[in-house]
Amino acid sequence: MFNGPFDSPIRGYLKHVSLDATPAYTALSYVWECPHRTNTIICDDQALPVTKSLFTALKEIRRSLEGEDDEVAMTFWVDAICIDQENLAERAQQVRLMEQIYRQASVVNVWLGDRSADSDQAMQFVVELVNTLVPLQHKQLESLEFKRLRNYGLRPKTDDAWQALRRLLARPWFSRVWVIQELAMCKEVLVMCGIMILTWGTVADLLTLCTRFHLCLGSDPKNLTVWSCAEGLQLMNSIRCSMKIGGEKQDLVRLLRATSRFQSTIPQDKVFALLGLAKDSDNFLQHVNYSHGTVHTFCSIAETMIKTNVSFELLGQVRQPKRLSSLPSWVPDWSFDDSAADEPLPLHVHMQYAAAGGSTPSLRLSQTAGILDVLGRIVDGVDKLGSRLRLTASKEEALKTYSPWDEECRALVRGLQQYPTGESVAEAHWRTRICNQTSHLKVADATYGLNYESWRECLKMDMKSATGQKIDAKKLQELVPQAGAFNNAQKHSIGGRKLCVTRNGYLGMVPSESRVGDSFCIFSGFPVPFVLRKQGEHYMLIGECYVHGIMDGELTRQRGFEFREISLV
Numbered sequence: 001m002f003n004g005p006f007d008s009p010i011r012g013y014l015k016h017v018s019l020d021a022t023p024a025y026t027a028l029s030y031v032w033e034c035p036h037r038t039n040t041i042i043c044d045d046q047a048l049p050v051t052k053s054l055f056t057a058l059k060e061i062r063r064s065l066e067g068e069d070d071e072v073a074m075t076f077w078v079d080a081i082c083i084d085q086e087n088l089a090e091r092a093q094q095v096r097l098m099e100q101i102y103r104q105a106s107v108v109n110v111w112l113g114d115r116s117a118d119s120d121q122a123m124q125f126v127v128e129l130v131n132t133l134v135p136l137q138h139k140q141l142e143s144l145e146f147k148r149l150r151n152y153g154l155r156p157k158t159d160d161a162w163q164a165l166r167r168l169l170a171r172p173w174f175s176r177v178w179v180i181q182e183l184a185m186c187k188e189v190l191v192m193c194g195i196m197i198l199t200w201g202t203v204a205d206l207l208t209l210c211t212r213f214h215l216c217l218g219s220d221p222k223n224l225t226v227w228s229c230a231e232g233l234q235l236m237n238s239i240r241c242s243m244k245i246g247g248e249k250q251d252l253v254r255l256l257r258a259t260s261r262f263q264s265t266i267p268q269d270k271v272f273a274l275l276g277l278a279k280d281s282d283n284f285l286q287h288v289n290y291s292h293g294t295v296h297t298f299c300s301i302a303e304t305m306i307k308t309n310v311s312f313e314l315l316g317q318v319r320q321p322k323r324l325s326s327l328p329s330w331v332p333d334w335s336f337d338d339s340a341a342d343e344p345l346p347l348h349v350h351m352q353y354a355a356a357g358g359s360t361p362s363l364r365l366s367q368t369a370g371i372l373d374v375l376g377r378i379v380d381g382v383d384k385l386g387s388r389l390r391l392t393a394s395k396e397e398a399l400k401t402y403s404p405w406d407e408e409c410r411a412l413v414r415g416l417q418q419y420p421t422g423e424s425v426a427e428a429h430w431r432t433r434i435c436n437q438t439s440h441l442k443v444a445d446a447t448y449g450l451n452y453e454s455w456r457e458c459l460k461m462d463m464k465s466a467t468g469q470k471i472d473a474k475k476l477q478e479l480v481p482q483a484g485a486f487n488n489a490q491k492h493s494i495g496g497r498k499l500c501v502t503r504n505g506y507l508g509m510v511p512s513e514s515r516v517g518d519s520f521c522i523f524s525g526f527p528v529p530f531v532l533r534k535q536g537e538h539y540m541l542i543g544e545c546y547v548h549g550i551m552d553g554e555l556t557r558q559r560g561f562e563f564r565e566i567s568l569v
Contacts, residue, residue, distance in 0.1 A: 001058060001061075001062060001073060001074050001075075001076055002073050003062065003073070004062065006059060006062075006063055009040075009041070009042050010041040010042065010055070010058050010059065010062065011041070011042045011043075012041070012042070012043055012073070012076075013043060013044045014043060014044055014081070014082075015075070019097070019100055019101070019104060022104065023075070023104075024075060024106050025075040025076060025077050025105060025106065026074060026075065026076050026077070026105060026106060026107050026108070026109055027076070027077045027078075027101060027102055027105035027107075027108045027109070027182070027186065028054075028057060028061075028076055028077070028078045028079075028108070028109050028111060029102075029108050029109065029110045029111065029173070029179050029182040029183065030053060030054065030057050030110070030111035030173065031053060031111075031113070031172045031173050031176055031179075032051050032053055032054070032080070032265070033051065033052070033053045033113075033172065034051060034052060034053070035051065035265070036051065037049035037050055037051055038051070038052055039051070039052055039054075039055035040055075041055065041058065043081065048081070050080060050081070051080065053111075053113070054078065054080055054081075056113075056114050057109075057111040057192075058078075060111075060114075060192060060194065060195065061074070061076075061109060061111075061192070062074075063195065077101055077105065079094075088289075088290040088291045089291075091290050092288045092289050092290055095272050095275065095288050096275075096285055096288065098181060098182075098276055099181065099185055099275075099276030099277075102181065102182050102185040102186050102276075103185040103186065103187075105186050105187070106187065106188070107186070107187070107188040107189070107190060108182060108183070108186040108188070108189050108190070109189075109190050109192060110173065110179075110183070110189055110190065110191045110192060110200070111173070111192050111193075112168070112171050112173050112191065112192065112193040113171055113172075113173070113193060113194075114194055115193060115194025115195060115196070116167070116194075118160065118163075118164035118167065119164070119167075119168060119193045119194055119196065120193075120194065120195070120196050121160070121161055121164045122161070122164035122165045122167065122168035122193075123168070123193055123196035123197075123198060124196070125155075125161040125162075125164060125165050126165065126168075126198060126202060126203065126206050127198070127202060128161075129154070129165075129206055129209070129210075130202055130205045130206050130209060132152070132153050132154055133154075133206075133209040133210075133213065133215075134205075134209070136152060136213070137209070137212065141213065144213040144214070144215045168193065169233060171193075174232050174233055174236075175232055175261070175262055175263050176262060176263055176264065177259055177262035177263060177264045177269060177270055177273040177274070178264065178269065178273045179236070180235070180236050180239060180259060180262065180273065180274070180277065181273060181274065181276045181277055183200070183236050183239075183240050184236070184239045184240045184242075184243045184277060185243060185276065188200075191203055200240075203233075203237075204237050204240075204241075207233055207234060207237055211234070231261065232261065232262060235258060235259070239277065243277075248279065249277060249278060249279035250277070250278065250279060251278060251279060251280050251310055251313070252271070252274060252275070252278035252280055252281065252283075252284060252301075252305075253305055253310045253313040253314055253317070254313060255274045255277055255278055256270070256271065256274065256317065256332070256334055257313065257316075257317055257346065259274060260317075260334075260336070266290070267294040267324075267334070267335035268290065268292075268294055268297045270334045270335060271284070271287075271297065271298070271301055271334055272288055275288070280308065283304055283308055284301060284304060287300045287301055287304070294324060294335060295324055295326050295327055298324070298327060298331055298332070298333070298334060298335075299327065299328065299331055299370070301334075302314060302330070302331040302332070303365055306363055306364075306365060306372065307365075309361070311361055311363050311526075312361070312526060312527065314330075314332065315330060315523075315526070315530065315541065315544070316346050316347070316528070316544050317332040317334075317346070318330060318331070318332050318541050318542075318543055318544075319332075319333075319336075319496070319511060319513070319543045320511065320513040320540075320542050320543065321513060322336070323335055323336050328370040328371070328372070328568070328569060329539075329540040329541040329542075329568060329569060330372045330541045330568040346544070347435065347527075347528045347544050347545070347546055352436075352437065352442075352443050352551075353527040353528050353551045353552075354527055354551070354552055354553050355522050355526065355527060355528055355529050355547075355550055355551050355552070355553060355555075355556075356522050356523060356524055356525050356526050356527070356553060356556060357553030357556035357557065358553070359524040359525050359556065359563065360524065360525045361375075361523070361524060361525030361526065362374065362375035362524050362525065362563075363375075366567065370569060371538065371567050371568065371569055372567070372568045373565050373566070373567050373568075374523050374524075374565070374566050374567075374568060375523065375524040375563040375564070375565060375566070376521045376522060376523040376524060376563055376564070376565075376566045377521065377522050377555075377561065377562065377563050377564060378519045378520070378521050378532070378566075379520050379521065379522055379529070379550065379555050380502040380503055380504045380506060380519070380520040380547070380550075381502060381503045381517060381518065381519050381520065382500050382502065382503075382510065382514055382515065382516050382517060382518045382519075382520075382531070383500070383501050383502055383503045383516065384412055384500060384501040384516065385498050385499075385500050385510075385514065385515070385516055386405075386408055386409055386412050386498050386499040386500065387405065387408060387498065388496070388497070388498050388512040389401065389402070389405045389494055389495075391491060391494070391495050395462070396466075399459070399462055399463050399466055402459055403459045403460070403463060406456060406459070409429070409433070409499050410429070412499060412501060413425055413428075413429045413499075413501065413507060415501075416501065416505055416507075418505075419505070419506075419507075419549070420504065420505055420506060420549055421548075421549040421554075426449075427449060428507050428548050428549070429507060430448065430449050430452040430486075431444060431448075431548055432499065432507040432508065432509060432546065432548040433452070433490055433493065433494065433499065433509070434448065434486070434489040434490050434492075434493050435492075435493040435509055435546040436546075436548065436551070437489065437492075437493075438485070438488075438489050439485070439488035439489045439491075439492055444489065447482075448485070448486055448489065450482060451482040451483065451485045451486035452486050454479045454482035454483040454486065455482075455483040455486040455487055455490075457479055457483070458476065458479050458480065458483040461475075461476050461479075462476075493509055493546070494509065496511065496512050497509040497510060497511060497512060497545075498510055498511075498512050498514060500514065502520065502547065506547050506548060506549050506550065507547070507548050508520070508545055508546055508547035508548065509545060509546045510531050510542075510543075510545040511531055511542050511543035511544075511545065513542055513543070514531050514542055514543075514545075515533070518531050518532065518533050518542060519531070519532045519533070519534065519539070520532075520545065520547060521539075521566065522550070522555065522556065522563075523566075524563045528544045528545065528546065528551070529544070529545050529546075529547055529550065529551075530542070530543065530544055530545065531543055531544075531545050532566075532568075535569060537567070538567045538568065538569040539566055539567065539568055539569070540568070540569060541568050
């Protein structure tokens with residue numbers, strides 16, 4: 001791309017090179033946004049239509065060359081120009097090169113988009129925050145409370161700069177799946193928004209400092225909490241840091257779980273965009289083919305995972321309903337974007353669960369397409385179901401919904417006279433609500449029973465306060481740490497799940513799509529049970545679950561327990 005005045009046509013030419021020749025170039029990381037090519041650049045003296053987003057990015061990047069000779073050129077790799085987007089075979093071939101393209105780039109320019117009314121303020125505020133927070137690292141501070149920001153030399157939470165920063169982090173680039181690899185592989189990164197430029201190091205410093213002081217942005221200006229805007233940023237930066245220090249790559253199936261909140265225009269790209277980051281990518285490159293449909297691609301990926309023994313993680317990612325309804329029930333729908341969903345932490349990754357005891361997994365693909373045969377045992381069924389609690393960051397909304405939901409849960413278990421394990425029904429209830437683990441993924445001790453009562457008491461006092469009634473403020477403050485511990489553990493477990501009573505008198509947390517009459521199954525070698533639904537001679541996989549009292553292989557030690565083949569469709 002040649003230099004030129006800001007408003008002059010963008011001119012350049014294509015140059016064919018081999019990556020083996022280690023050419024010097026800058027790669028562009030950006031979001032297409034609208035796919036329609038409404039703008040034009042001049043390439044090899046021919047008009048080339050491009051998207052508005054790319055056109056604006058190139059104009060702003062060229063601005064940095066102002067003052068240089070008009071014949072000075074910068075060399076760029078840009079996907080929309082360097083790949084024939086209409087040629088599906090070429091696109092698939094380039095997917096295989098994407099890791100190398102971004103790894104060899106001298107620098108990657110991240111284009112967040114054109115300037116807005118407050119984007120300059122947000123970019124400047126990033127630098128200001130870093131410069132203010134760095135000296136505070138040496139002070140004995142565990143966290144910075146938003147209500148006392150001025151005490152630390154920071155702007156108050158009502159300052160427009162905080163919301164400007166929140167809107168900057170909410171720009172589409174931070175949620176696109178392709179940018180994870182683009183960021184992770186490159187040597188140097190410049191982040192551009194309009195005319196403002198930051199180094200990635202400054203952005204990473206901000207993330208590190210905000211995490212250190214528990215000081216991050218949320219989508220609700222009244223509730224600035226940790227993950228709402230920065231979750232994707234945190235994941236991208238951690239993967240980049242791991243790549244920079246030569247850390248081990250992860251299996252594709254684990255990357256798919258970690259990046260489920262990221263988006264792509266083409267559903268297959270939710271998988272293809274991660275191959276350069278996956279240590280087992282060689283197993284899946286054969287499936288990179290844009291001429292195949294999404295269902296075919298996802299089934300092929302899942303079948304390869306079964307053959308390469310990553311079945312725990314694969315089946316644990318299944319949830320219903322699916323956007324792609326024609327997928328077999330045991331194949332995850334990776335096209336689903338759960339960025340707006342209150343999804344719980346997955347159960348199958350927790351080391352303390354061992355529902356299948358010391359058995360080993362046994363799965364095989366049936367001769368009949370779409371059927372997976374698994375060794376397992378139906379052990380119980382859903383008898384009663386509670387409702388799903390929608391998690392919220394709004395205190396007002398929480399006061400309206402949490403207490404009635406808690407009472408509903410208590411009423412659901414009230415009919416149990418005793419619990420199969422011998423512990424009290426009350427203890428089984430609160431342990432089930434948190435899947436018997438703390439927010440730090442440790443086994444919950446007996447203090448969490450007291451924490452549950454503190455949580456209930458806090459709810460009652462907050463409701464009284466909201467209606468203008470007097471409360472003991474000192475007592476409330478004393479209860480908050482214990483109540484918070486239970487609430488944090490519960491949030492990890494109940495999103496997207498319902499409390500249930502089983503036919504045999506156990507309590508469980510099951511996927512929200514479960515129904516009365518569904519079955520509980522323990523698969524050989526799997527750490528957690530699953531909910532299944534009978535479909536003729538076969539079963540539909542609904543999702544993983546927690547059933548209190550059977551998570552340590554208790555049922556597998558009973559006399560006569562045997563696994564049998566179960567067919568999933």
